[in-house]
Amino acid sequence: MNRLSSQSAENKSLDQESTKKIASFEPKEEKMNTKENHQITNGSHDAVKLAPEDMTSKDYYLDSTAHFAVHEELLKDEIRTKTFRNAIINNRHLFKDKVVLDIGCGVGIFSLFAAKAGAKLVIAVEKSNVIEYAKRIIRANRYDKVIKLIRGKIEDIELPDGIEKVDIIIAEWMGYCLFYDSMIQSIIYARDKFLKPDGLIFPDRATMYMVGIEDRDYKEDKVEWWSSVYGYNMGCLKNYVMREPLVDTVDKRQICTDHFPLKTFDLKTMTIDDISIDSKFRLRALRDDYVHAFVTYFVVEFTACPQRTVISTAPGAGYTHWKQTVFYFPDCATIKFDEVLEGKFTCKVNLENTKKLNFNIDFQFDGEISTLQSKNQYFMKG
Numbered sequence: 001m002n003r004l005s006s007q008s009a010e011n012k013s014l015d016q017e018s019t020k021k022i023a024s025f026e027p028k029e030e031k032m033n034t035k036e037n038h039q040i041t042n043g044s045h046d047a048v049k050l051a052p053e054d055m056t057s058k059d060y061y062l063d064s065t066a067h068f069a070v071h072e073e074l075l076k077d078e079i080r081t082k083t084f085r086n087a088i089i090n091n092r093h094l095f096k097d098k099v100v101l102d103i104g105c106g107v108g109i110f111s112l113f114a115a116k117a118g119a120k121l122v123i124a125v126e127k128s129n130v131i132e133y134a135k136r137i138i139r140a141n142r143y144d145k146v147i148k149l150i151r152g153k154i155e156d157i158e159l160p161d162g163i164e165k166v167d168i169i170i171a172e173w174m175g176y177c178l179f180y181d182s183m184i185q186s187i188i189y190a191r192d193k194f195l196k197p198d199g200l201i202f203p204d205r206a207t208m209y210m211v212g213i214e215d216r217d218y219k220e221d222k223v224e225w226w227s228s229v230y231g232y233n234m235g236c237l238k239n240y241v242m243r244e245p246l247v248d249t250v251d252k253r254q255i256c257t258d259h260f261p262l263k264t265f266d267l268k269t270m271t272i273d274d275i276s277i278d279s280k281f282r283l284r285a286l287r288d289d290y291v292h293a294f295v296t297y298f299v300v301e302f303t304a305c306p307q308r309t310v311i312s313t314a315p316g317a318g319y320t321h322w323k324q325t326v327f328y329f330p331d332c333a334t335i336k337f338d339e340v341l342e343g344k345f346t347c348k349v350n351l352e353n354t355k356k357l358n359f360n361i362d363f364q365f366d367g368e369i370s371t372l373q374s375k376n377q378y379f380m381k382g
């Protein structure tokens with residue numbers, strides 16, 4: 001397994017090394033002339049406005065999503081990108097002659113899908129300088145009459161003249177563990193300001209789940225390992241290691257309880273106050289086993305589609321860049337088939353800085369072989 005700690009979960013961003021390589025790249029393309037840059041309308045925003053070939057490491061540090069590598073990873077996440085494609089292109093009847101708002105368009109992939117599905121106008125909004133790539137891509141694919149790019153934060157822009165409301169919002173807003181660095185607040189804002197009352201959101205529902213896993217080998221390697229490092233007792237770190245959830249791929253064979261839905265979020269109706277989880281859970285053992293950790297994952301749905309269309313990040317549902325999130329706790333519960341472990345899961349999102357999440361998992365287990373009570377705090381911080 002190749003687990004990442006939440007501190008290194010920023011793999012949507014760039015490391016210094018790769019930006020240095022880019023800074024010395026000499027592209028053959030024409031340089032951007034901002035005066036002739038009619039295809040992009042400017043909303044007010046504070047990101048750099050440079051031709052990609054002029055960006056330096058410092059610019060990428062300030063605007064990490066400007067780099068194509070971030071978007072390469074997203075586009076190569078086929079479960080993610082193909083599900084959006086199916087949701088849009090297989091539902092021409094929803095898109096034909098409609099006005100679509102693509103929030104955080106990146107290189108423009110969803111805008112291209114929407115244009116292909118027959119939208120009469122796609123408004124593609126992007127705060128990052130990656131919009132410079134989107135401009136070239138949309139022109140190269142001859143969709144510049146249908147797709148209008150707006151540079152800026154969705155919170156700062158106005159729609160083009162003559163357009164007050166849109167029929168459909170498309171956005172890939174989900175972060176690690178659903179809310180880490182998520183765009184959900186921006187989607188709620190845009191829904192309230194720009195979406196027609198009967199408008200659609202793609203996707204529009206998300207559910208967070210929890211399962212228990214057996215994970216002795218990896219837990220020993222990540223946590224117990226500190227007990228003796230080259231013969232020295234570094235065990236004081238174990239407490240810190242355990243408090244950071246790991247973003248990693250979990251093998252579905254490790255799952256030893258049923259799946260518990262913690263909370264469902266309805267993008268059509270939810271408010272900013274709903275961006276948190278405070279849920280009791282009950283996990284029933286599927287077999288006799290040891291529970292070393294809890295794992296959360298999410299499923300998002302495109303309920304406007306007549307056919308069930310979902311992105312599942314569950315263990316075993318196929319690789320996505322979101323992977324799963326693993327929460328270790330001290331000791332382990334020895335659980336017998338059909339026994340139930342009960343507890344409470346909370347997730348609080350810092351709405352000022354969504355790279356800061358705080359979790360609490362409290363549980364008690366009173367089984368035939370073992371009893372365990374545990375109260376644990378975790379945090380993700382960027």
Ligand SMILES: C[S@@+](CC[C@H](N)C(=O)[O-])C[C@H]1O[C@@H](n2cnc3c(N)ncnc32)[C@H](O)[C@@H]1O
Pocket residue numbers: 065071074075103104105106107108109110125126127128130152153154155171172173183186
């Ligand atoms: C996860 S990427 C998705 C890119 C593209 N839609 C895709 O799926 O390939 C999110 C994009 O949204 C942009 N973004 C984040 N918050 C935004 C906001 N408030 N307004 C406009 N763009 C935003 C980021 O710069 C980033 O390019």
